[in-house]
Amino acid sequence: MILAAAIVVGLLLSLAYHRGRTLNQVAAIPLRSAWLALLALALQWPLLRAPMAPIQRVGVQQVLFLLSHLLLLAFAWRNRQLVGIQILVAGVLCNLVVILANGGFMPISPETLVQINPGTTLAEWPLGVHYGYSKDIILSQEATRLWVLSDILAVPPPFPWPVAFSLGDVLIAVGIIVLLQGQSTLQAVSVMKSRVVFQ
């Protein structure tokens, strides 16, 4: 959800800066092989549609999910010249490292799940189970490797869409916001900075 918000924020910022030229700025983003991102999502879709179940039941979906990261990395490599993508890749790598360190799923603790699912108890979140409709596995904090990179951040109610996310997600969100500002904005900002330095 924070990433959907990042796209909206990115577009609004672009609108504030470019006014009537926002759409031209978006059209001018020199994204290469963007279809790789669409294909990566298609590979992840089965896991994202899988309900809560023991991880053995989502083995095939998990393999597709891990394969999709190859496409994401290929997309990132093709677009490595873009500042927004460089920030985004740092986020993807943070997430990928913790996913690989924890058996191929993003760990989330029962405590975080209780935070974003008010009214539930810790006992309702069995450890080692795939958290439905997500890429997560429920693990205790002690059993989680690289815990700091896992889904430890939460926006609980009264926010209408309670959500948990990782530090990597925050980087990805920033990357998308920067990307949506367009290359010309970034170049203008860097020119302004260099003028300030020389004055």
Next chain:
Amino acid sequence: MEKLYHLWGRYGTKRNMRILYIVASLVALAVASAAPGGGGGASGGTGIESFVKFMH
């Protein structure tokens, strides 16, 4: 049908198609690269649950 052709002729420009492609790719990128759930973050069960689950 004629109205559709008219709209396509008016808005189906190369630039607009490019914008659609880029925004769709960024949405896919956001959903695919976020660690937990699709929209970025594992969703909870309150609020508009079905909407959030759909986003994931």
